[in-house]
Amino acid sequence: MDSFIINLDDINVRKAKSLLLEGISLSVSRNEFIGIIGPNGAGKTTLLNVIAGLEKFEGTLTLFGHNEIWRRSRETRLRIGYVPQLLQIDPAFPIMASEVVMTGAIGRLGLFRSPGRQEREKTMQLMELMRIAHLAERPLGHLSGGERQKVSLARAILQQPDILLMDEPTANLDIAVQKEVLNLINEIHQRENLTFLFVTHDFTMLPDAMQRAVLLNNGKIVFNGDIDTAMSSEMLNRLFHYPLEIFERNGRKFISYD
């Protein structure tokens, strides 16, 4: 059990008498890349929020070998990074892209310490890695959706977490931009020793580095295993209640639907 970085045992989340998550048990090893896939309203974001510490729950949650409730210590929070869905922001909001990335370091710095040269250098390195270094001095509200998501990724990594939670990071982006962001996610998984949890309802756009799929429906885990098995017509039909067909070309799986 100690080898698991995240361990959920019989987790329930209730809201207004309905169960958003029911009997969720899931173990995640260090450096694993897990996809949490399911239709809208399946409870994917709720599950992510339980791990992030935004949602009250019943059951046992173990993070880094310690039992946790929804309130977290600063130390635990620092070890969990979060990339939200596309950030909506007022175009006039006074914050530059590099300043947004830098906010990832604020918690770690602690009170009364300003970001120094080290943080600034790391910020620029990450922005270069994300190919957005040229946008450093642009207001965040002026960036495109894809650029804003790359800023979000850089920000989460600057926090130096052990776990990176991603809530539909490619939703609402053009296909080419989705692919670009996914490639960056693959690249980060290779470079950094991070455990990834990637939530999506779009099973046609999965990052190549993903190792395991957890299929979620109506607040329950309906499948937990390798991606190939998960991506079968039978499984996906059950999940999305829609006839889908899987075919292979050049070793890659494709999905077709009417």
Added chain:
Amino acid sequence: MTEHLIDAFTYPPIQRAFIACVLCGASCSLLSVFVVLMKMPLIGVAMSHAAFAGAVLGMLLDINPVLSGFTMCLLIAGVLGPLSDRTDMAPENVLGIMFSFLMGLAFLGMGILTKTKAVALNLMWGNLLSLSQSDIVVLAFITSLLLLFVLLYFKEIRSVLFNRQLALLSGVPERLIYYTLLFLTGAVVSSNLATVGGLLIFALLVQPGATALQLTYNLKYFFIISVASGIGACISGLIASYIFDLPSGAAVVLMATIIFAAAYIFSPKRRTAKLIKRSISHENDTR
């Protein structure tokens, strides 16, 4: 004319009014940065009515109105924070309910107030020219607390202003910042009942921040522009009220509106936003 003005400055009430203008402008406009960027203009309304209701109740019970106003603000801040964090109620609704309840309370107090109502009414629009030494001392203390808060926690403030949830998740003491802010809002609003009053303070809690929003993308300059325009509105309003014999609170608010309108018309940000829009549509056309 100028000689006449300079002459006026030798009178202690005018000197006090001038100092109060600087303090009131600075404290309200520092707060207005939060009000505007966190999109919570109703918080100013709710707080100013809390202060007003508290002050009226204080008069009824023979307590110092500033003290009772402040106590009421703190109470409301204590309720407002946890309530607006609840996901089953929109913060706007919470504030709306709070605001109307407090207004009802204030008018109820006014109704049963047997003493002269003029003093209570004064708390609604304030009077820069009838301030006491202790009013100024309290105002100066609260303003320096707020300034210290902004200077000491600037990087946390930036992170919370940008996104409260992300700030919390990345280990920033978001609750500490948010609750300190609510506490300071209560303090600033209640200590300014005497200067611009409970009704008109709302304008100063929104307009300086809205002015800065037209002019800069840099948060540091945002605070500076906001404070400068707030102090500018207060001082120019005071001078206008002296020259044209107008109620000072009203003159200050009108000046703040004029400054905002000028910033809006000459906003370089609006111009670049238009340019960006045009270049994007041009890019799409040429594709």
